[in-house]
Each structure stands twice: as C-alpha cells, then as structure tokens.
Amino acid sequence: MVNINAHQLGLLIDKTVGLIGGEYTVPLNGIRLDVDATHLYAVASDRYTLAVARYRLLHDDQGGQPFARLIPGEYLPSLREWISSQAGSTYISVSAADHYVEFGGTHTELRIGVEPDLAYPDWRGLLRTITEHTVDGEPFPALSASFMSRWAATGDNLRVRVTADKQAVLVFGEDFIGAQMPVRFAGVGPMKDETFDAVRRQWDKTLAAGADGLDMATDMTAEDDWPRHEVTKDVYETGEELLQQVLRSNVDVHNTPGRTTSPEFLAHITAAVHGWMAYRFLDALHTADPRFARAVVAEVADQLDSGEIGEFAWDAAKEAGHDPQKWHDEYEAHLKKREAEKAAAGAPAA
Structure with a gap:
C-alpha cells in the first residue's frame, strides 16, 4: 500500500x-x-504515444511491496470523480489485491476490478532506449503543451524540425507550414536543469529496470492478443488500399476458372464492386469534409482491428430499421437450396 495526496493522484490521471x-x-x-521503491507512476499508451507521470512516495512508503495494475478505461471517469470528492490535501491510500485495486479516502473507499496478469509493454525499456538515442548538446527547447494542442486542428501528420535552442520549432504538414516558439523558462525538474543529459539523469534509476534495445515500432505490438494486422487510419492510405483491392480483384476475375458460374468469380466481382463503391464514397466524403473523413476512417480502423464487424453490422442494420435476422434466415435457406441442387446434379441417373 502507498499513500498519495488526492490532488496529486488526480493530476497523474x-x-x-x-x-x-x-x-x-x-x-x-x-x-x-x-x-516501485520510490515512486508511483501513471502510465498510458495507445501504441503510438507513451506517457508516464510520477509521484515521489512518502518516506514511510518507500521500500514497500511493488505492484502494477491497469485501471480499465471504463472506470477512469468514476475514479476521477471519486478523487474530486476528496479534499485536495487528503492522503489517499492505494493498494492492490489479486483482482482489484482499492483507493481509501477519509470517509469512503473505492474498489475497482482489474486483471492482475494482463500483459503490458516494458515502458521503462522503451523509454530508456529512446533516451539513449538522443545525443547531448543538440537543441533542447521547452514547448508549451497548451500551444502544442493547437496543431491538432490541422488534422495532418506533421513533421517537426528543431532549429536551434530557444528558437522556433518548425512544423510541416500537407500544404501547411507553421512554427512554435519555446517557452521562456526552459528548465525541467526542481533544480530547473536545462540540458538533456541533466534531465535524463532524473529518470536513470527508473528506466534502468527496463530491458535493452526495445523499439516502439515493434515491441508495442508483440502480444498475441493484440491485432495481428493493423488497419491504417490515414485517409490517403485507405484510399490507396481500396483502389489496389479493386485492381487485384479485377485481375482475379479474369483469371478465375469457370467464370460466371463459380463462387470464386462472384466473390471477386463483389470485392471489386464494393471496393470501388467504398473508394468513391470516401473520396466524396473527404472532398466535402476532410476532418470528418479522417474521423470516420480512424473509427472504422479500430472496429476492423477488433474483429467484431459482424456484430457492428448486425447492430447497424437494426438501428437502420432493417431485419438482420430475416436476412440471416433467407441466406441460410439459399445456401441449403444450393447444396441440394448440387447434390441432385451429382446424383447418378436412375
């Protein structure tokens, strides 16, 4: 069990x-x-970004039993609301059992169910490798997080160029260029260290526990229960994949034996037609509202990665006023009829 100021716990979240x-x-x-022995960390990642915030434990807590548990996203709003109900100066105890994490306040407690054996990336090793790739002596400007969030409105994948210490950082996107000035006080930490090497030393003991040579591009997706094929969230890449699908399916149509009669022929025709329809719809949507098109592509990519598109389609059909159960029954009857016709055609003559 560890203790943390309620305000600081809310800040970590x-x-x-x-x-x-x-x-x-x-x-x-x-x-x-x-x-660990000295800090409580809050870690979050979506595989593309990785963030760690920490709080130095009270002296009485240091040396306690380490633990790590993932607080599921669905419970985070309730946890944050509960923390806000505590006085900011109140100390909250945090303890972990096999299948729950318990937060203890002055008058109330909150217990959240967790999976103790849920795999998580070696965030210490990942960040350790990244910090070791950086060479001291290069520009190390401090950028305001509130200003950085303003670039989200561009909707682009932005390239960043650090020009010189205490000088503007250049930002490039699709038909877009910008710059952001660093903040006046570039220090980090209680001693206001200004060099990268000095700031990195603040995390040396924490990151030393991580493995060597990890890479976010590969080691964030190594778990078997994570998506094996990552669907792109980029509009242009999605359009490219759709057009490739149309052209590949068109080639397969002409190379399929028993054209016009085989199930493979019909499958390739369907793939080509639906690929072309999807591309035209996406192109029209992107022309009319690029921002909305990006949001839709990202949402669809998440749904495809989940592998539950059948359930999504069923729910969407019901919400649109259709009867998916009727469709299912009719298609099952169609398959049975086709199988019966095949059996009859293959039976020997009487």
Whole structure:
C-alpha cells in the first residue's frame, strides 16, 4: 500500500488519460498504476504515444511491496470523480489485491476490478532506449503543451524540425507550414536543469529496470492478443488500399476458372464492386469534409482491428430499421437450396 495526496493522484490521471488505448486494444485501454521503491507512476499508451507521470512516495512508503495494475478505461471517469470528492490535501491510500485495486479516502473507499496478469509493454525499456538515442548538446527547447494542442486542428501528420535552442520549432504538414516558439523558462525538474543529459539523469534509476534495445515500432505490438494486422487510419492510405483491392480483384476475375458460374468469380466481382463503391464514397466524403473523413476512417480502423464487424453490422442494420435476422434466415435457406441442387446434379441417373 502507498499513500498519495488526492490532488496529486488526480493530476497523474489528468496527465495521462488522454493517451490511453482504445476499447478494442484491451491491454492498453486504461491507466497502469506502477509502484516501485520510490515512486508511483501513471502510465498510458495507445501504441503510438507513451506517457508516464510520477509521484515521489512518502518516506514511510518507500521500500514497500511493488505492484502494477491497469485501471480499465471504463472506470477512469468514476475514479476521477471519486478523487474530486476528496479534499485536495487528503492522503489517499492505494493498494492492490489479486483482482482489484482499492483507493481509501477519509470517509469512503473505492474498489475497482482489474486483471492482475494482463500483459503490458516494458515502458521503462522503451523509454530508456529512446533516451539513449538522443545525443547531448543538440537543441533542447521547452514547448508549451497548451500551444502544442493547437496543431491538432490541422488534422495532418506533421513533421517537426528543431532549429536551434530557444528558437522556433518548425512544423510541416500537407500544404501547411507553421512554427512554435519555446517557452521562456526552459528548465525541467526542481533544480530547473536545462540540458538533456541533466534531465535524463532524473529518470536513470527508473528506466534502468527496463530491458535493452526495445523499439516502439515493434515491441508495442508483440502480444498475441493484440491485432495481428493493423488497419491504417490515414485517409490517403485507405484510399490507396481500396483502389489496389479493386485492381487485384479485377485481375482475379479474369483469371478465375469457370467464370460466371463459380463462387470464386462472384466473390471477386463483389470485392471489386464494393471496393470501388467504398473508394468513391470516401473520396466524396473527404472532398466535402476532410476532418470528418479522417474521423470516420480512424473509427472504422479500430472496429476492423477488433474483429467484431459482424456484430457492428448486425447492430447497424437494426438501428437502420432493417431485419438482420430475416436476412440471416433467407441466406441460410439459399445456401441449403444450393447444396441440394448440387447434390441432385451429382446424383447418378436412375
């Protein structure tokens, strides 16, 4: 068990909650509370970003039993609301059992169910590798987080160029260029260290426990229960894949034996037609509202990664006023009729 100021616990959650993974990536859909001998960490990642906020434990807590548990995303609003109900200066106890994490306040307690054996990336090793790739002596400007959030409105994948220390950082996007000035006080930490090497040393003991040579591009997706094929969330890449699907299916149509009669022929025709329809719809949507098109592509990518599109389609059909059960029954009857016709055609003559 560890103790933390209620205000500080709320701050840990606020700093990391915006970076948690989606509901279809269960191992990352939440904030991981990780305790070692000196700190309580809040860790969040969506596989593309990784954030860690920490709180130095009270002297009496240091040397306690380490633990790490993922607080599921669905419970984070309730936890944050409960923390807000405590006086900011109140100390909250945090303890972990096999299947729950318990938060103890002055008058109330909150218990949240967790999966104790849920795999999580080696965040210490990942960040350790990244910090070791950076060479001291390069520009190390401090950027205001509130200003950085303003670039989200561009909707682009932005390239960043650090020009010189205490000088503007350049930002490039699709038909877009911008710059952001660093803040006046560039220091980090209680001693206001200004060099990268000095700031990195603040985390040396924490990150030393991580493995060597990890890479976010590969080691964030190594778990077997994570998506094996990552669907792109980029509009242009999605359009490219759709057009490739149309052209590949068109080739398969002409190369299929028993054209016009085989199920493979009909499958390739369907894939080509639906691929072309999807591309035209996406192109029209992107022309009319690029921002909305990006949001739709990202949402669809998450749904495809989840592997539950059959359930989504069933629910969408019902919401649109259709009868998916009737469709299912009619298609089952069609398959049975086709099988009966095949059997009759293959039976020997009387």
